[in-house]
Amino acid sequence: MTSFKRYALYHAKSTLLRGAVMAAICLLLCFAFLDVTVIQENGVDSWAYISLSILPLILAFLAIVMPILELDGFKNRRNLDTLLSLPVSRTKMAAAHFLNGLVQLVVIYSLCVLLGLMRMLPAAAFLREQHLLSYYLLTLFGGLIVYAISCFVLVQAETTSDGIVLMLLYALTPYVLLISFNAAWLHIRELENVFGHAFPFSPLADMASLYEKAIEAKDIFIPNETLAMYIFWCVVALLAVVGYFLTFARHRTERVGGISETFWGYRVLIPLLGISLMLPGGIDTALAVMILIAMTVLYIIYRRSVRLRRSDLIMLAVTTGVFLISSMMQS
Numbered sequence: 001m002t003s004f005k006r007y008a009l010y011h012a013k014s015t016l017l018r019g020a021v022m023a024a025i026c027l028l029l030c031f032a033f034l035d036v037t038v039i040q041e042n043g044v045d046s047w048a049y050i051s052l053s054i055l056p057l058i059l060a061f062l063a064i065v066m067p068i069l070e071l072d073g074f075k076n077r078r079n080l081d082t083l084l085s086l087p088v089s090r091t092k093m094a095a096a097h098f099l100n101g102l103v104q105l106v107v108i109y110s111l112c113v114l115l116g117l118m119r120m121l122p123a124a125a126f127l128r129e130q131h132l133l134s135y136y137l138l139t140l141f142g143g144l145i146v147y148a149i150s151c152f153v154l155v156q157a158e159t160t161s162d163g164i165v166l167m168l169l170y171a172l173t174p175y176v177l178l179i180s181f182n183a184a185w186l187h188i189r190e191l192e193n194v195f196g197h198a199f200p201f202s203p204l205a206d207m208a209s210l211y212e213k214a215i216e217a218k219d220i221f222i223p224n225e226t227l228a229m230y231i232f233w234c235v236v237a238l239l240a241v242v243g244y245f246l247t248f249a250r251h252r253t254e255r256v257g258g259i260s261e262t263f264w265g266y267r268v269l270i271p272l273l274g275i276s277l278m279l280p281g282g283i284d285t286a287l288a289v290m291i292l293i294a295m296t297v298l299y300i301i302y303r304r305s306v307r308l309r310r311s312d313l314i315m316l317a318v319t320t321g322v323f324l325i326s327s328m329m330q331s
Contacts, residue, residue: 007096008100015069018069022062022065026058026111034116035049038123045126052116055113063204064167066105067154068160070149071163074256077256090251090310092162107143131215135208142203142205142206142233143204145200149170153178154167156265170269173273184279199234207230247262270302271318272293274319279326281326292319
């Protein structure tokens with residue numbers, strides 16, 4: 001047995017209890033909130049109502065929490081020194097943690113969907129259960145997109161708390177940037193529908209909503225913009241996986257626990273998000289001040305000090321300038 005297999009099996013066994021607890025919690029939530037109701041009219045069963053919204057919520061939760069749990073040990077320098085002393089290459093170690101979290105996510109979500117199928121059996125006459133397979137596969141793939149991006153973001157951070165903040169920024173920035181760019185320069189109404197899906201969670205949410213209707217025996221239509229953004233996020237997820245392995249392999253251990261100086265982190269996301277919010281113009285002054293305050297708070301979190309660097313102050317000034325110029329162009 002190779003060192004990779006030994007390490008992967010050891011890690012899987014050490015996280016088995018964690019996975020069981022997560023599965024129990026998710027199944028209890030699924031049992032409590034998954035709703036399948038047969039509606040009667042004139043005393044006769046006529047149609048069925050289902051609410052599967054808990055399933056994509058559970059999957060989104062797993063896609064965020066699993067990477068945090070898998071990579072948290074690498075954010076502690078003492079743990080990291082122990083892990084890296086093992087006879088396993090960084091790339092193989094990264095693969096073991098990535099695959100372990102992915103397998104637990106797939107197993108737990110599959111159990112939740114299976115429970116949903118069992119809950120649907122009494123209403124089978126009024127439902128199209130064959131669409132549940134499409135629902136399962138397309139939402140699962142949407143969850144894996146979020147999982148891949150979460151893993152990439154977390155390896156960019158030097159601490160778990162920084163990773164969580166960066167995950168929030170990564171979730172917001174694409175949408176704000178594209179919507180603001182369209183509002184400021186392009187003014188193409190059709191693009192609003194496309195850019196409205198510029199969240200990493202969009203593929204999961206869109207397919208869950210569409211195929212829940214299909215299971216209810218309703219006709220569905222997948223808009224072109226939904227399909228286009230689903231493909232777009234699949235490509236982003238593939239790039240995120242590549243970025244995850246490259247970053248993991250090249251990461252400098254002495255930076256662990258320190259300030260997250262990576263280019264793909266606070267350094268770019270804070271000014272990009274702030275400037276994007278200011279771009280459209282017509283923003284109320286009070287709102288602009290709140291945006292600048294939020295940027296300052298993020299810079300303080302980034303630097304872990306109220307003493308900001310000159311580059312931070314320059315970006316705050318640039319953001320203020322964008323607001324003033326946009327406001328003058330609108331007036």
